[in-house]
Amino acid sequence: MAIHNAAFFGAIAFLLGVAAASIGIAFGVYAAALAALGIGTVLVLRRFAADVTRAAIVVLVCVAVLGYFYFHLFAAATVPSTADKTFEALVARDPKRGDRQELTLSLRSPAAGSVVWYAPRYPAYAYGDVLRFSPEASVSLRYGRYVLRGDAVRTAEGAGNRLRGALYAFKRALVGILEAALPREKAALLAGLTVGERGEFSDEFKEALRVSGTTHIVALSGYNIAIVALAAGALFSKFLARRPRFLVTLSVIAAFVIATGAEASVVRAGIMGAILLLAKDSGRIYSLRNAITATAFIMALVDPSVLIFDLGFQLSFLALLGIVFLVPRIEPLVLRIRGVPAVLKEHLATTAAAQLAVTPLLLMSFGSVSLFSLPANVLILGTVPLTMALGFLAGFAGLLHGALAGLFALPAGILLSYQIGTIEFFGRLPQAGLAFIPSWFVVLPYYALLVFWVRWKRKPPHAAIG
Structure with a gap:
């Protein structure tokens, strides 16, 4: 073998x-x-x-x-212990903000382990804060994660790793530049597209994203990693040799993954991007099959709970597998449609492939799937890469001078207006979709049929006799 x-x-x-x-x-x-x-x-x-x-x-x-x-x-080995005493915990990641704050905490002696703690939106906490909890605080296991319950008092700030803290501060600076250059709603969406920041979304816009089936566009993915890798490669190609440029580009990808919160989708894209760069640097053939499997293996090795308990991990890999293996089957069917631009046909094939792959999991997790997801995504996805690129350019230009951000924010704003308008249009329509929770007796045959469709080879027609 x-x-x-x-x-x-x-x-x-x-x-x-x-x-x-x-x-x-x-x-x-x-x-x-x-x-x-x-x-x-x-x-x-x-x-x-x-x-x-x-x-x-x-x-x-x-x-x-x-x-x-x-x-x-x-x-x-990772079961946390609070030791039934007053204990302290370090905010180990940049908090996720929305209606409340989700904090990943690293418990300090005499306690031990890592937990998630949900706090009110205010006061705002930051990476490196040290929080003190009373002995009444308790830990419970929920969906593969240990959740801490209890009240806390902040006792110190800036106690985390300086490099990680600088990366988080850099991300916040980029978001601040976008917020200064664009209206609130547009800035919030652009921050979501570029660095995965979703804390400033209004409740109405979140609902529109859900109804239109477009929530995933603000989940960081291969688009973001590709833009970061290409930008780093182009920048450092002017004054670095091939091997140092390769190592620096890998470091930039790693920094971006850490700065944006290291969610499953961006970690997956980051590892696959690193494997692609490694294959290119070493002159080896890039096997997409092996890259996907190696990425899942590495992520499960670091935290085996992601395989079953992290919905983002599952959706990210299923969507990728759908795009890789189902698009070649769907494309011939889509190409038969007349009167539709080729670019829309491409987006239709890609969106349909991803939807076919993730629909059972969405139904099992949320009990419904929007029927508007396909048309909404077909209309939006083609504009997302350019919007991301303009968002990054606006952010980096703004670091040089605030006025320069507007040069790129203006065209980005036009695209964002179109995207927001499309999302809100489908979000206002009467909700329609599949609404049931399938059992494994339905899900397993469904995926078996997809595998059969991917593997099935059409027999060539027999030559006519005579």
């Missing part, structure tokens, strides 16, 4: 073990299923070199078992 195939199947086996442990499958049941699967695979592949096949199957089964125990060992 070639090493790239061995790595691919090994990563899949590890992820299988993590997933099985995450959903609470008993080890005896899991081991029996693995044994049956391994024996069945050997029997199916017996026409190949038996010794190699059996050895490979045994190794993969062992890796799948390793993934199972890795989840439990990681979970046991």
